[in-house]
Amino acid sequence: MPRMSKPIPYPPPGLKTLLLASMSPKVAATKGAATKHKFVIDYSKPAADGVFDGADFEKFLHDRIKVEGKAGQLGENVKVVRDGNTKITVTSSIPFSKRYLKYLTKKFLKKNSLRDWIRVVASSKDNYQLRFYNIAGAGDEEEED
Template identity: 50%
Template sequence: MRSRQLVLPRRLLLTSCLQFVINAQQPASDKIFDTAAFEKFLQDKIKVDGRVGNLGDTVVIQQAGEGKVEIIAHNELSGRYLKYLTKKFLKKQQLRDWLRVVSTSRGVYELKFFNVVNDDADDDED
């Protein structure tokens, strides 16, 4: 009698590690963005297997320097989902009118101020 071997799917054998960085150094240095509150928000809101607060060991969220938040996921996590949650946090803090989320490279998102151009020259002509 032969013993049966358990054959795991290939996707379970290959453990991928996704790393994302959200860089908010510029707004944090201006004291309008609280990175600790943002880190707490992400820990409360990120869904794993369809449930909020189910991070466990699969998702690690930590501050990486001044104004940077690093997310390391050992399961499938979308960068677009992190961008969505960042926008949601900005809206909640009423910062969405001044800040935007820009992808500077793969897995790196940066919070930048909107470029506001004053139309003082047009107002003076009237």
């Protein structure tokens, strides 16, 4: 069996430099560059029929949205504003999920027993729209013998 003339040093040269470079502290982003998220929930169709109350929905969102694990304490980070009787705008200066708004909207509909008639549809990248299910054609069909 041939013998190696020099043993391989442990740790290999350059490993210490590699480890130190990968463990260097990361540079944090500045707070001035915080992204703003603006989401709109349009409930004009159900409100026009009188089955949806925008003021209750606004209060529900204000009480249920969690910021840093605490519900109802929005502070300056999240703002919930009702625009007339057609839209609610949620503006956030912290990371905020559009999907979370859909979850809360569906929860509100279920609480008010409206989930069987109204659905939440994404109409654009930052908008949701409440629409009635399309059930007009269900009872109009005639059976043929």
